[in-house]
Amino acid sequence: MTLNDKNQKPASETFEKKTGVAHLFAAGQYSMQGFRRLMQESAFRHELLALGVGLVLFAVIGASLGEFLGFIVLMAILFSVEALNTAIEELVDRISPEISTVGRNAKDLGSFAVFCLLVANGLYAAYVVIFRIFIA
Template structure:
């Protein structure tokens, strides 16, 4: 039996709780913990470089997107493993595509940090 739909402020608090639970679940993933370390290194490098506030903001947004994509990738993996516990080429493709999305964001984060580090004097960053 499904619980009743919440409305108004109750829904807002329930949604916040679901998000917190999702974050806790994601913290159990080694890949996500590695991405947190990766992000901390990028932020530290920007701090040592003396990057602008705009560069920090852009990097933090890219890292947040990386976290969101990792959450979606983890959700895909969980669903695929539940629906198809045996080996399936279809399941492998779904997982590989999720992994590729995470990889793209890792590259984007590293590329942005590198662009800030190697900027020329005319750059807005």
């Protein structure tokens, strides 16, 4: 077994698999660590701001509970894809720090997935606002 750092132990020696209730708490802790990491991304902070603005806007126009729920679910999916995109970028930068076509393609595909959800969220919000202001 070869390690880059002589002081670093293999994952099998340092990682203890949690089970039962301990696993539940560990999973929550891992999720919070991921959230803290994602908060370092300006795109995610902008998306959180968009969530807040959208919720206020939906409240002002009198959106239904179903419309609120649809918006929140779309935003949760956007946050999930943003997290996966950030994970892809982290892995590509770690595995292939030099410029490569494969690395660029992986990052571009992740970015495209985020873009698709931004468009979906924008179209949904625009539909709800236009419907509530001009039709309902």
